[in-house]
Amino acid sequence: MHATHTPLRGSIGLTSPEALQACPVGAGRPRISAQVSCVATPTRPPTSNTAKRSKVEFAKENSDFLRHPLMEQLVTEATNINEEAAQLMKFHGSYQQDNREKRVAGKGKFYQFMMRTKQPAGLVSNQLYLTMDDLANQFGNGTLRLTTRQTFQLHGVLKQDLKTVFSSVIKAMGSTLGACGDVNRNVCAPAAPYRDRPDYVHANELSNQLADLLAPQSGAYYDVWLDGEKFVSMGMEDPKVTEARDFNAFGTNFDNSPEPIYGSHFLPRKFKIAVTVPGDNSVDLFTNDLGIVVMCDDSGEVKGYNLVVGGGMGRAHRNESTFARLADPIGYVDKDDIFHVVKAIVATQRDYGRRDDRKHSRLKYLVHEWGLDKFRAVVEQYFGKKLQAFRPLPAWEFKDYLGWSEQGDGKLAYGVFVQSGRLQGEVKKALRTLIERYELPICISANQNLILQDIEPSWKADILDTLNKAQIKDVVDVDVIARLSIACPALPLCGLAIGEAERAMPDITVRLRTLMTHLGFDESEGPVVRITGCPNGCARPYMAEIALVGDGANSYQLWLGGSPAQTRLASVFLDRMKIQNLEKTLEPLFFLYKQQRRPAEAFGDFCTRVGFLALRTYSAGYVPQKGHAELPTVNLESELFEKLQARAQLEGKSLAHLASEAVRQYVI
Template sequence: MSAKDQPSKVEEVKEASNYLRGFVAEEAFNGLPNYSEEAYNILKFHGSYQQDDRDVRVERKKAGLDKAYSMMIRSRIPGGKITAEQYLEHDRLAMELGNRTLRITTRQSFQLHGVLKNDLPTVIRRINEVLLSTLAACGDVERNVLSCPAPIRDDIRDRMQADADLFASHFAPRTNSYWELWLDGEKIDNPLLPQPRPTLIPTPADTEVEPIYGRHYLPRKFKTAFSLPFDNCTDVYANDLGFLAVIEAGQLVGYNVLVGGGLGTTPSNKNTFPHLGKDLCFVTREGVLEIGEAVIKAYRDLGNRADRKRARIKYLVADLGIDAFRSKVEEYLGHPTEPPRPNPVTGVDDHMGWHEQGDGKLFLGIPIENGRVRDVGALRLATALRTLFQTYKMPARLTCQQSILLCDLDPAWRDEINQLLADHGVARVETISTVRRWAMACPAMPTCGLAVTESERVLPRLLDQLEQRLAELGLADEVFTVRMTGCPNGCARPYNADIGLVGRSAGKAKPGDEGPVAGTYTLFLGGSLVGHRLASLYKDYVPFDRLVDELTPIFARFKTDRQPNETFGDFCDRLGVERLAAIVAEAEANGSANGTARTS
């Protein structure tokens, strides 16, 4: 075996952990404020990342102090479905043991930030006591399974959600280590914990404890989404495995299976890249688990375990080609696959505002900027949601746009709820700009160890500028996505957005600066609202303060030269980055301060 084929250190740690027991068990209660690197790599499987406050890192180092360590804990919530008590328990944990904020992720789950290591066992146990779990919310396994969150009562959505729930249960890790470590060995009657169930495709690499994952689990994380062709709100093409519903004569007859999506990249490594899912085959609903096992086991056995930067399934699909990968999957299945059926994605819905469920009840989508639930100034969002769940005790669902849907609402409550939101300064969808509605950011600074610059804390400033410029151009109602990340890992899915902003370098504070200092960004243009096309790299190392001026001439040309029904992403894709750059250069040469002058 050559050096380049040697398993990475993480692979050795996974094997030595004895099915996720080792390292964490020895360090969880040792009184230290942080875990070792080995333990941290196993801790991820249990749903937690070790972080530190980067705002104070330099000052603490100068003072001879260690980093200000804390833990991020992520819950696994298939399809984003929660009860009132599950929401309220996360809220209590955030207030009592976290940093007094709750964050909704782009994968329909909750994150708690700022939890001290010694409090981690308490947090995990309390999450399980309300029948949720943190197991496999992170790590080299199947992550939280996505499904359209809209609680519309129809057979198609109900059956797709049932398929997603079954998939999530089937592919949860089956080791007992989770409850041995965190639940005192007690099996809480929690449907999200591993349940005895047979695998469908026995293979030589299976083990008794983990018949799907084996001793080493997967080469890297694995993400699955279920979606509708007329509403791709789960961004199915960006997932390792996607199930796109095929609807015929008003019935859900099965799914087109997509494989190989994934958006993270390493700019210094030209062998890494974002990639959208490719059509693999069609399966009936009864075949969902079998095709899932075949794909995951093919990835388990063939994926790159030497270089974690190239370990995602997208690289296996790209290197082999989709036809060769399909042949491998068919070897695991033991039979040929059926070709995908014509089934284009045509739309997307964020489900914000008031809607009928179809059963006499209503649901309300409340937009939450960057998914951050907190009380700050006049905005008392955390208090408002706490009051709503305590008062009405309704279930809810989390969206992939980092927002929340309140479900099963009596129409008689509508005015009361609207008034309560207004009293707490919570913006309803009718009162926010279109560009803000469709924008999102990753957390980045100060907690993410991978971030190279700001994201969540500075995107609102950028949106303030964009709102003004779009209003001047008469484009305030134009729908397009703006997604920002603090590093190239792309957690907020910038690479298939209409406008993607990816952190490139840190900023330096200047006299008079207030608040977080943003750095430079790689600007991507030409993705799509429905998520089926990658954006193109338009310009690198663009300073934060230059982003809106860089975009303005392009918006101006879009207004005058767009084709009928053409979206902003479609326009940018049609012109291409060289033509777009020429438009901006011409506007600057003509002395147009904000790009609103017509360039030809």
């Protein structure tokens, strides 16, 4: 944050963190003087040193709250919309893309659009699922994609069909509003189907309430896609949400604005929230701008919430000023304060997040630059009182909810593995058949899988038979490496992709399993593997035990050392690795891991404990296992051979590895 950056709000200034001592803060919400100075108030008048803003900031400000020039661009004869309209289009839930593999020489880019839905907690009604399936066949590329934030993506929509597609989603009680753009994105929650767990039920409810609280309010969405037609949703907003949105005793809102929380500039960048329960990290909690943990008493009654802030995955290759970051614990609030504290955190990012450089505009950079204490102090001013101390939590665990489970209400749920989240072909047809036949709702998981819900036990046999005929494997037959994997869409559609991800993942998981089997690992063992086509981190690669981050054609950065529970960042092991060198690179690491791991130690934990220096040193002298039989033989005395064998076992090396090292030291 530059010292000259001025907040965009104009009603009430903020005191500096040091001045908090003079501000009476108690259990109630104190009055704050309009005469106090802002944290980022420059020492000179703003007119003498005006803060810079990116082009996107001006596009937002001049758009009449996301209407223009998008409305004009959508009705032109061109197959695309201009750059300014494309930026606004994101707020409505769509990215303009270019299918690089369908370009025709001399005709320029092949424009099409990706539409993303907004599904708080990943919950999808039967009606909406069937609508999305129809739209994929009629107006998309025939596939549906389940994202890492529990939403649908529909690829291949042409400009001329956008209005039909968007209006169809809205009329099926769905939404795409805020699925992209500089606003709160889809709010995640565990895909747990438990109806008898109050904590999980509340996590789902809260995710929907927060989505309502932070949804854009101006009505532009309906002006663009329904020509201003009034559309009444089946779900009414909780009056507590409406009351909390309107509350403005501490400067969180813009008075008399169509966008009371966002104003005409919206947020500096996207804002991500995840809600979960203690111990369940199926949502990658620490990768979010704001993570919320539902805290219940022994009877299951919600008492309050733990909060973590400042997570985010996006970065740029070889730009050290950009980085992935884990969220930090910031405090705890009582149940009735959750909407107000969320608004306070959003307002802090809105007013003090950088707007001059979009690479540094996420909340994580503000927390990193200010430090947690200063960030908390400013949040508390918008909140009107102190945050309480963060409450103790149990160890985190990743859960994928695949296979059969009981909902607790007499019905069943079945989690279907969908590699990289792509629904297509016979798999898509079979799922459509079951979801339509039994009128099933579904839930999309943050690991790109699909959970069929509300299944009567008597339907189980037919469901399994239908899935088996479509070659959909039961979870017990899915390789654990594939089961834990995530990949982003990447090429050919994503404009940021510089390498393959989704299309490369199936082959890479097979190659890793083949390598591990060759080295003697059990089929139940396998690391968390994630692949992205660029460093922006949509598949959260920097949390994986092994991550391949696209860096060119068939070239990847190799990251190692994340944890299976997604609680530790990985680090760069190799800056560039050609994909054909995957086995050559990982074989020595897997071999050492097998020889020296501790009981139940995961691969990522092992890499972190041993350290990269030791891993690189070991790799430098490693002799591949399949080449041992072809190596020349050397005769040794029996006693010397036995000592060499014992030393090799002690150091976790093969005889060929240790012997080569010893001879190399002597002759070189």
